[in-house]
Amino acid sequence: MQAPGRAAAATEVLDRVLAGEPAEKALTAWARGARYAGSKDRAAVRDLVYDALRQRRSAAALGGGEDGRALVLGVLRARGEPEDSWFDGSAHGPARVRPDEAPRAAVGAAAFDIPDWLEPPLRAALGEDFEATMQLMRERAPVILRVNLAKISRAGAAAALADEGIVTAPHPLAEAALQVTQGASRLRQARAFAEGLAELQDAASQAVIAALPLTDGMRVLDHCAGGGGKTLAMAARADLRLWAHDAQPRRMEDLKIRAARAGVRVTLTARPEEAAPFDLVLTDVPCSGSGSWRRDPEGKWRLTPARLDELTAIQSAILERAAAMVAPGGWLAYATCSFLREENEARVQAFLSRSPRWETVLTRRYGPLEGGDGFFLALLRHSG
Numbered sequence: 001m002q003a004p005g006r007a008a009a010a011t012e013v014l015d016r017v018l019a020g021e022p023a024e025k026a027l028t029a030w031a032r033g034a035r036y037a038g039s040k041d042r043a044a045v046r047d048l049v050y051d052a053l054r055q056r057r058s059a060a061a062l063g064g065g066e067d068g069r070a071l072v073l074g075v076l077r078a079r080g081e082p083e084d085s086w087f088d089g090s091a092h093g094p095a096r097v098r099p100d101e102a103p104r105a106a107v108g109a110a111a112f113d114i115p116d117w118l119e120p121p122l123r124a125a126l127g128e129d130f131e132a133t134m135q136l137m138r139e140r141a142p143v144i145l146r147v148n149l150a151k152i153s154r155a156g157a158a159a160a161l162a163d164e165g166i167v168t169a170p171h172p173l174a175e176a177a178l179q180v181t182q183g184a185s186r187l188r189q190a191r192a193f194a195e196g197l198a199e200l201q202d203a204a205s206q207a208v209i210a211a212l213p214l215t216d217g218m219r220v221l222d223h224c225a226g227g228g229g230k231t232l233a234m235a236a237r238a239d240l241r242l243w244a245h246d247a248q249p250r251r252m253e254d255l256k257i258r259a260a261r262a263g264v265r266v267t268l269t270a271r272p273e274e275a276a277p278f279d280l281v282l283t284d285v286p287c288s289g290s291g292s293w294r295r296d297p298e299g300k301w302r303l304t305p306a307r308l309d310e311l312t313a314i315q316s317a318i319l320e321r322a323a324a325m326v327a328p329g330g331w332l333a334y335a336t337c338s339f340l341r342e343e344n345e346a347r348v349q350a351f352l353s354r355s356p357r358w359e360t361v362l363t364r365r366y367g368p369l370e371g372g373d374g375f376f377l378a379l380l381r382h383s384g
């Protein structure tokens, strides 16, 4: 495919997304009907679509409109591409750019590519880091690996990956983190993956686990385990007795296989109370995802104040339930991949105001200025 064909494909996909279809579904539907598209074409169309979703408001302004065509034009203008070679009016390409499609300036929240209603709470949460953080959130997220230090050193894993054409650099945020700088497309087939030497995991997720007081022999519950990324990261830190739970057990489907690959044992449970008490319970709660909108940019346009209220109620309920499963003197770790105080400090405060036997030992916010996703961790201790 030539550049115009890719622009036309991204326009078609974005128009479907703007009409309400999830981006992954729209991309799959397009790829099925475009057998002529090679892997490079599919990657290029995907990049255009995801760049447009991350930068939806500023791309719309730069592209002089609101539809898929304007978004693609805006992204290409932001990239400094010669628009005539993409919008060339050829049979498979978009029509030439019209005079009424002149770029406009994005102002206010649009310049940060966030909905208007989220600017005040994000400013409140991020303070003087707001602008720099929001600029980074408009970009693609880095590809980061967690080396399984129980099996190999970080330098050893980097060397094994380099043998397969995957170039990495140590990431400063966590001792097991490697940032992939070249060859990311080879990762899925890499031996280092199949042998459980490394897993994909954001650096801030890794830093959250590194901050937990985990020691050999502890009984630990990952209460919102999902795919189990943090379960496995905890297992690599110490010789633990580990349980994993999720309200949607299907999400943990691959965890058994991944645990076996990593050489660790995890008990999946639908009724964690039966194995309580635990020395530490991690609650990586469902949240707005505002810290990981680089990876899931649709999330920021989907979020509404009503959904945020629902999420904060769920977060409070999870904290209550998890706290009841912690042994006297034990630990409760509350984590979100969100910047918003309503989901972070405010949830912890609300919990503490109802729970006099708990105190905060540590709170920490992570963000893209440190090279990872946005994350929040509060480590609470029971008084015993």
Ligand SMILES: C[S@@+](CC[C@H](N)C(=O)[O-])C[C@H]1O[C@@H](n2cnc3c(N)ncnc32)[C@H](O)[C@@H]1O
Binding pocket: 223, 224, 225, 226, 227, 228, 229, 230, 231, 245, 246, 247, 248, 251, 284, 285, 286, 287, 314, 318
């Ligand atoms: C942020 S994700 C967890 C990601 C996971 N810890 C990881 O590192 O890959 C939140 C998870 O919480 C689960 N969840 C939602 N409500 C829950 C509840 N009331 N109790 C337990 N898990 C819940 C969701 O199904 C989702 O998998």
